[in-house]
Amino acid sequence: MGDSEAETGSGRAGPLVGVVVIEFDAIGPVPFAAMMLGDMGADIVRIVRPGRTYSASADGPALGRGRRTVELDLKTPVGRADALALVATADALLEGTRPGVMERLGLGPVDCHAANPTLVYGRMTGWGQTGPLAQEAGHDINYLALTGVLHAIGPAERPIPPLNLVGDYGGGAMMLALGVVAGVLSARGGGAGRVVDAAMTDGAALLSSLFYTLGAVGQWDDRRAANLLDGGAPFYRCYACADGKHVAVGAIEPQFFAALLAGLDVADWRTVQHERARWPDMTAAFEAAFATRPRDAWADHFAGTDACVTPVLDLAEAPHHPHNVARGTFIDGYPAPAPRFAAAVSNQR
Numbered sequence: 001m002g003d004s005e006a007e008t009g010s011g012r013a014g015p016l017v018g019v020v021v022i023e024f025d026a027i028g029p030v031p032f033a034a035m036m037l038g039d040m041g042a043d044i045v046r047i048v049r050p051g052r053t054y055s056a057s058a059d060g061p062a063l064g065r066g067r068r069t070v071e072l073d074l075k076t077p078v079g080r081a082d083a084l085a086l087v088a089t090a091d092a093l094l095e096g097t098r099p100g101v102m103e104r105l106g107l108g109p110v111d112c113h114a115a116n117p118t119l120v121y122g123r124m125t126g127w128g129q130t131g132p133l134a135q136e137a138g139h140d141i142n143y144l145a146l147t148g149v150l151h152a153i154g155p156a157e158r159p160i161p162p163l164n165l166v167g168d169y170g171g172g173a174m175m176l177a178l179g180v181v182a183g184v185l186s187a188r189g190g191g192a193g194r195v196v197d198a199a200m201t202d203g204a205a206l207l208s209s210l211f212y213t214l215g216a217v218g219q220w221d222d223r224r225a226a227n228l229l230d231g232g233a234p235f236y237r238c239y240a241c242a243d244g245k246h247v248a249v250g251a252i253e254p255q256f257f258a259a260l261l262a263g264l265d266v267a268d269w270r271t272v273q274h275e276r277a278r279w280p281d282m283t284a285a286f287e288a289a290f291a292t293r294p295r296d297a298w299a300d301h302f303a304g305t306d307a308c309v310t311p312v313l314d315l316a317e318a319p320h321h322p323h324n325v326a327r328g329t330f331i332d333g334y335p336a337p338a339p340r341f342a343a344a345v346s347n348q349r
Contacts, residue, residue: 014041015341019091019184022047022083023067024107026096028140028164029172029200030124031058034094036177038066039337045090047072047083062334080106084115091187092120092180099129109195119193120183124176126167128199140167143200149208156225171203228252234282235260235273238312245295249286250308259307264289 019042023034038044046067058064070086073079084107087093093112095102102108109121126143127133133146141161144150154160179196187193214220226232235251251260257273266285272278290298295311302309313321319330328336 014039016181017041019043020045020089021180022086022090022093024093024095024097024102025049025052025058026094026124027055027057028096028168029176029198030094030096031063032169032173033122033124033177033180034067035063035065036173036337037092037180040341044068045070045086047074047086049073060334061332074105074107083107084111087112087119088115090116090119091184092122094122094124094176094180096124099123099125099134113193117193118187118191120180120187120196121193122176122180122183122196122198124172124198126172126200128202129197140164140200143167143171144204147201147205147208148212149204151222152208152211152224152230154224155231156223159224166207167200167204171205171207172198172200175203175206232276232279234279234286237283239287239290241290241295241298242292243294246312247290247295247298248310248312250310252308256306256308259305260309263302263305263307263309 016037019037021034021037021042021044023030023044023046025046025048034044034046044067046069048069048071050071050073052071070082072082074083087107103110112119112121123129125134126138126140127136141150141164144161144167145159149166150159150161152159153162176196176198179198183194183196211220215222221227221232224230229236231237233252235249235257238246238248240246249260251257254270254273258270261268261270264286266289269278269282293301298309299311318324319333324330330336
């Protein structure tokens with residue numbers, strides 16, 4: 001766990017320079033949110049228990065970068081007092097315990113706001129601070145299951161968990177980070193401190209807004225692999241190639257679909273692209289075509305076209321792709337900070 005500028009990848013020159021965040025040690029979305037805030041320049045101070053061992057979901061060159069670390073035993077009066085002293089000088093706090101745990105430690109919102117009235121108190125849970133399931137155990141897959149999101153992902157036979165990207169990170173960490181930044185902006189504008197209740201169920205449900213909207217107007221079938229964006233459409237899915245590897249196809253717009261058909265040298269389905277009765281025949285033709293060449297041969301074949309065909313790279317390959325290398329998307333094999341920030345450009349001469 002380091003705090004050098006080299007490890008953060010962005011040094012201390014981001015838009016959050018001067019913001020101090022106390023991170024109470026946790027796994028999953030809390031360290032990810034802290035990493036993002038640190039990448040943007042915030043000073044992250046992680047409080048860990050004495051003797052804590054390495055955790056792959058919180059440490060390492062990516063999730064653990066950009067921190068200062070302080071060991072405190074929060075179950076002792078001295079440890080609690082030291083933690084409150086750090087909180088008193090901070091802009092925000094991140095914690096990921098079950099509801100009530102921080103209160104029992106004497107470090108809940110009431111305690112911390114007594115020490116720092118403008119503090120933004122960020123709370124990360126799966127189910128939220130309230131509700132019938134607030135005290136229940138769970139993981140990303142469970143939180144997605146109750147939002148309708150998990151039901152929509154995977155082949156027709158069964159739902160497939162999308163790693164822990166949608167609940168932990170998309171619906172959790174990023175919502176927490178955004179809420180904390182909004183709270184800090186409010187506090188620095190003269191507002192009072194706030195409590196941010198970031199729940200993965202809430203965030204994942206919000207991420208699915210488009211599909212609830214499409215369903216409400218009859219443009220989304222509740223069956224998996226039957227729609228435009230869930231692998232049902234032959235022009236928006238993955239195909240196996242001759243070497244067992246895959247390509248991803250995303251030729252939705254008519255001009256992109258036309259380029260795909262031309263590149264595959266198959267029948268001209270341009271006028272019936274969205275007729276679902278034709279989709280099985282298209283899929284079969286595309287499967288047969290892609291099976292005739294290795295993945296990288298198809299990538300070369302479609303390079304420079306607008307057919308929206310890309311190779312599906314594994315985790316070992318992705319850092320070495322020329323586009324990722326050119327943009328510095330990975331640093332020493334690990335994902336680099338995102339998004340990028342650049343100084344404003346003036347029109348004055």
